Amino acid sequence: MPKLQTEKLPLSSKDLTQALLDQLKVTVPQIFSEDKIDFTKLREVLGESIQESPERYGLTWAGKREAFRNVQTPSIGTLRPQFGESINWSNAENLIIEGENLEVLKLLQKAYHGKVKLIYIDPPYNTGNEFIYPDNYREGLEEYLQYTKQLSEDGTAASSNRETSGRYHSSWLSMMYPRLFLARNLLKEDGVVMISIDDHEMHNLRLLMDEVFGEENFIATMIWEKGRKNDAKLISVGHEYLLIYARSQQELRNKNTIWREEKPGAREIWNKYLELRQQYGENNLAIEKDLSAWFSSLPKSHPAKKWSRYKRVDAYGPWRDRDISWPGGNGPRYDVIHPKTGLPCAIPEAGWRYSKPEEMQRQIDLGLVEFREDHTQPPFRKAHIRPLANNIEKSLSSDDNEADDEGFATQVRGSYFYKQSQVTVKYLRKLMGAKVFDNPKDYEELAKLFRYLMGGDTSGIVLDFFAGSGSTAEAVLTLNEEDGGNRQFILVQLPEKTDNSKYPTIAHITRDRIRRVINKLNSTEVDSQSFSPNIVKKRGFRAFNLDSSNFKIWQDKENFTSLAQQIEMFANNLMPNRSDDDRLYEIVLKSGLSLASTIEPISVAGELAYALSDGNVVIFLSQRINIEVLREIFNPSIESGRPVPQAILCLDAAFSGNDSLKTNAVLEAQSLGIIFKTV
Incomplete structure (x- = not known):
């Protein structure tokens, strides 16, 4: 009898190339030959829809191919919980993630694919400065952890410096391209993306968005006038743009969406x-x-x-x-x-x-x-x-x-509006007790725009992966304060260094600002008739930071001198100096579950486990599993009040090499229709 193999939980982020191939196999299986795409057959299927002329309309730049390759490379990192940096962890549904946003976007693909209602970003404007984001787009997490000439010994990214570069347009586009591609996957079919940009890259961004989102999904370009600059030599350029695209304009039409x-x-x-x-x-x-x-x-x-x-x-x-x-x-x-x-x-x-x-x-x-x-x-x-x-x-x-x-x-909103920028600067300075951030976005104006673009959705997710000072989060909290909604935010911010000793990185500013906003809201008396107590209870956020996996992951570049060394290395795949909470949230994330999930500690035959999704998912972190534990989890006692789970995940090390016990566990799970995976 062949030996049964337990299904292993993938510890890398979603392989988007493989996902596309799987989709093509279902849609057009005839174009595959020996598991590879036959382009002759593909041409036959698509007919005149293929453009083969070397001269065609589009946007290209030096490094575009390399930038897209980074989309295809899965991340092997994880997001570690920062309980001390969070506020109201147990009830919060909002997330603030510290880390390089390309890697974070990859890690969010499983859990948040097609679930985000609105994306707003205010990316770094391209004024010729060297980007804080790495220029080598193939290194992924390792590049984030060890920036070449941009990483100090304490692991934080150094501030950007002025640099004369003949290809800074290409560098900026290479930075934006993979991030926009991954962000699109996270949007709901009726979702919308809005991007703040200035004149330096507006023309390129429009073409880039046409390529990533499709020019048929362009909605509008709004102009945000922020005030006249009297020191300008020729013309005062006091405006910025807001470029707005739909995930699918057709879906908006299908739902008869009207924004007012x-x-x-x-x-x-x-x-x-x-x-x-x-x-x-x-x-x-x-x-x-x-x-x-x-x-x-x-x-x-x-x-x-x-x-x-x-x-x-x-x-x-x-x-x-x-x-x-x-x-x-x-x-x-x-x-x-x-x-x-x-x-x-x-x-x-x-x-x-x-x-x-x-x-x-x-x-x-x-x-x-x-x-x-x-x-x-x-x-x-x-x-x-x-x-x-x-x-x-x-x-x-x-x-x-x-x-x-x-x-x-x-x-209906017009495409032009005015709000003086100094109002926002003064507000943030007062909130934080000092000037801590240059050019913050006006959270009140963002709140109006978010309400408008989200239509009647008062419980959708708003994502900002260039979070800066956290204006997006305050806008979301403000909207919920106004109408009792339960919108959630996900912020991602690189730990870029500052000159402020109180806030060593911008990520520190982001978190502290939102703490101050939440504390201010909590100190204000709330009309219980206008707000659900549950909404008030959820004010807060869970903080995470990007790091390497909590588990040893095989990589092609591993250099072992002997088979025995390999076996010894991976006999126990747990990384040292990591907590059970670190491992728990990595399993949650890479199982495709929300990082805002309610997690309940439970006891199973005396061993600690964690229940999610009303007990339908159970995660074991114990390194000791015996027959009593398996019997209890597969057949919960009436006293426990737990249902038979739909999925069980446990550490591979928990079986301590007992293949017989693992085989029995697999057979029992199969007979009960339970998904059983090891990590």
Whole structure:
């Protein structure tokens, strides 16, 4: 009888090349010959879709091929938990990861593939400086751990220095290309990526994004004006760009996705209306008079000032008139009887907005159509500042409802906006007690953009792998504070050195800023009616840092003088000076489970184990497994209250060379339909 082999848990990150080949084998198996792609057959399958001309449109640069090879090389690193750097570890779902972001993106592929709703990054702008990121794109984790001429003895990356380089465009593109490729895999089908960039690489980034995401998925380029620079010699360039792409515009269309933002000042108008309604009761004329006076008293800079047309009032609140004709012309034409004259009203040149007379009459009955003095002019529609008020939202037709989920009037964003950068600089300096970071992004503006791009998703994941000072995390926390949402953030930041003794690296700044923000939120009294206690309980983050694996991993460059030396080296594959927590979270990550998973310590026949996913996954870190342990885990006692797990993972060293015990474990797992893997 052949010896059964236990399935080993892969300790490297996902092999993207193999994953693509597996997908092709399912989709077009005929192009394979002896397990290799036959390009002659591939040409036959694709026909005229293949471009074979040497002259073609696209973006290329020195080092592009090498940069892409790094995508194809799996990572053998891991992410080690930093409990002391975290806040509220047991309940937190947010992550802050310290490490080289290309390696981290590789390690996140299994657990977070297709799960991220929004990616926002503010990568280093290419001003000719030497990049802190390595220029040798083939070394992976080892390069991160031992930067050539960029790594000090304590293991932190040195600050970048000015360098004259004739190929800095190529270097920047080689740095961005593999990271964007890997980031795309993490997005949900209806996910979106937004990138801050300036003039130096805007043109190249657009072409690069067209290649990685597809030009059909380009959404918009926004311009963020931050203020005039009066010391400029020729023209003040005070703006940056925000380049926005969808993972799949087709998926957005399939879901009928429409992005809207609340009109600034709408809430203030509504609150003033409620105040006047309380004062005047059902006297709409008195409310209108005072509301008009309130609009007039507002300073020109007040956001509600521009919505002063919402000064008429009815039972649904403040409203303004809107056209009642069919958008674009050639709309339906039918009689609408004026309530006073009894004659048909004049029909708009473009036809009525509502396709059927019955729908028009429904709008009239709801009081959402206002007639003029007589029938010689068409009536007009009412547009309320809060169309969902008084539960009329279900009565409104879909083309007439301009409100978001909270019921305030909404608008589509324009591609240009202004926010002075010094406001953000002063805010961060006050929060941190000193100036610790140059050019931080404005978290309030990011919060508005995140809400807009995420649509109605209040529980999605936001990823930022150039985290900097942590503005993305504060934006996410701010949104959750405003609407009680449960959005989560994942930040990745290289431990780049600073000149600040309190914060040796930028990663230290990132973590401390978010601690301060969370502490500030926790010290503020929260309205229990507005926020779920569970949301408040989850405020915090789990900190991790990139490091080599906690297990000995065979590499091709290993140099052993004898077979005995090899056997001795890997008889126990546990790396020394690593904790059970280090090993636990590496197994969690490389099993494709979330780093934010709830992990419950359990006792199995006197041995410590860990249960995840409501007990459906059990991980053993004990180096001693016996028959009693196996019996208990495969057949949990009623007293334990645990289900029969769907997957069991344990250390290979736990069997201490007892092949018979391991074979019995494999057979038992197979008979019960349980996935059984060793590490």
